[in-house]
Amino acid sequence: MLEGINVALGVTGSIAAVKTVELAHELRRQGADVRGVMTGSAQGIIHPWAVEFATDNDIVTEITGSVEHVDLCGYDGWADVLLIAPATANTVGKIAGAVDDTPVTTCATTALGADTPVVIAPAMHEPMYDHPGVLEAIDTVADWGVEFVDPRIEEGKAKIASEEAIVCDVARAAGKGVLEDTHIVITSGATGESLDPVRVLTNRSSGKMGRAVAKACYARGADVTLVHGFVGPQPVTRDAALPDGELPYATVRPVESAAEMLEATREACSDADTLVSVAAISDYTVEERDEKIRSGQERSLELEPTPKLIDELRAAHPELPIVGFKAETSGDEAAMIEQARETLSRAGLAFVVANDASVMGADRTKALFVHEEDAARYEGTKAGLGGEIADSIAAIVGGAQSKYLD
Template sequence: MLEGVNVALGITGSIAAVKTVELAHELRRQGAEVRGVMTDSARGIVHPWAVEFATDDDVVTEITGGVEHVDLCGYDGWADVLLIAPATANTVGKIAGAVDDTPVTTCATTALGADTPVVIAPAMHEPMYDHPGVLEAIETVESWGVDFVDPRIEEGKAKIASEEAIVCAVARAAGDRPLAGEHVVVTSGATAEEVDPVRVLTNRSSGRMGRAVAKACYARGADVTLVHGVVGPRPVSREPALSGGDLPYADVREVETADDLLAATLEACEDADTLVSAAAIGDYTVETSPEKLRSGQDRTLDLEPTPKVIDEVRDRFPDLPIVGFKTETADDDGAMIEAARKTLDRVSLAFVVANDASVMGADRTRALLVHEGDAARYEGTKTGLGSEIAASVAAMLGDQASDG
């Protein structure tokens, strides 16, 4: 998600500084190069050697004649983005007042002057976060284009945001944001049809693919709504979330049945610029028994087809660009492309992602991106495929804007 991105990681004197070693590791796992910058107060909480180990680079603990702040964050500086995590109330206030008395605040002033993107993840006690002066400082700094990653309010503390939230914010800040101003609706996960109060008909989808697309679209600047099919005890809100079950990169609407997913998708598409229909929607439903069906007996279930979501969306929104997914069990590229093209033509889709059923629930995938005139093969992680799909969506919407 952060391949090729250089992150200057500013660490200040919040107790949340103990989490920055793992944060630095996560930034690097996502592809970033990281260099640490620490205040004296931060050095009292986490040793610079730990940050050096986590970043595999020297740590800036003072500004010397080497003008480290300019080297990192100035014009043509090393950093693509300055991330301050955690940021104390003291640091946020100083940045708002252009006070430069620590290596971190000096880097911040330099980055703001050089138009280097800045991301700030505050962490402090809740009463400090609610102080009128702190809130005013945040509003001031936000008005300069700085992205704040909202803290998690728990136990009377404004705790530092999750690593996932911070990584998403850094990716969004460091990128070109070709989807800025666009509303992208993504469906993900599996739907389920109730057989009785205990049993359901469902499938093996984990929702990883849809979430990867949603995250990649967010990183490119989109406002994302994720309509997520939930089965049993596996809600999407198990993932690190900010509040109310929402993910850092999407407004989440959790559903269970195909009808629920259709209703939520139609509602979300009222003001959408595109729909990516990645959910594994059940093809059949059954009449629900109000009581548990007894085991040990022969049983026949009468299956009835569920509505085709992309067909219903196309009928309601004839001009909405829709990206479809087509899952096949035949391990044959030609057959997959043929099936994808039938769906492409039938529903007038922008393009179709065709994949083999064997990848359901897995971390890696093999897929074909089937457009009207060509098809491109992809093999790799679902995160990588999500990025490819988001890039295609951005190109598609960009072409439409140019034509319009």
């Protein structure tokens, strides 16, 4: 998500600075190069050597005649984005007032003057976060274009946001915004058709691919709605089902059945610019029993077909660009392309991503971008495929370039 991005990581004197090492590691795992900048108070909480180890770069602990702030965040500076995480109330107030008495605030003033993107992740006690002066400072700095990663309000504290939330907002700030001012709706996960109050008919989808597409679209500036179903049977070491509410990169609409997914997607697409149908939606449903089906008896299920989501949405929105997914089990590439083109033609899709069902639940995938006349191969991580899909969507809605589109 952050491949080729240079991140200047400002660390201030919040106890949340103890999370800096893992945050720096995560930024680097996502592809970023990281250089640390620390206030004196931060050095009293975490040793500069720890940040140096985590970033594998020298640390700025004071501004000298080498004008480190200009080298990092000035015109043509090294950093593509300045991330201040954690940021104390003191630091946010100083940035709003252009007070440059620490290496971090000096870098912030320089970055703001040079139009270098700035992302701030506050961390402090909740009463401090609710102080009118702190809120006014946040509003002031946000009006200048600074991105704030909202803290988690727990146990009377405004705790620093999750690493995932911070990484997503850094990627969005450092990106080119090719999907800015667009609304992308993505379906993800599996559906579950209730047999009785206990049992469901579902599939092995993990939802990883849909979430990867959502993250990639968010990083490129889109507003994302994620209509997310079940997370199918997976080992306990894999992701659990998503909770209701918000993800750092999307508004989540949790659903269970194919009918619920269709209805939620219809509502979300009322103002959508693109629909990406990634979810493994059940082709069949059953009549639910009111009570648990007793074991020890032979049973048969009468399966009833469910409406095709992409066909329903195409009928409702004839001009909406729709990206489809097609999973097959044959392992025959020619057959996968043929089936994908049938879906492409039937529903008037922008393109179809075809893959083998064996990748369900995995982190890596093999896929084909299928168009009417040609097909392009992809092999790599699902995160990488999500980025390629987002770039292809940008080519459709905004005229950007994509190697997977004609």
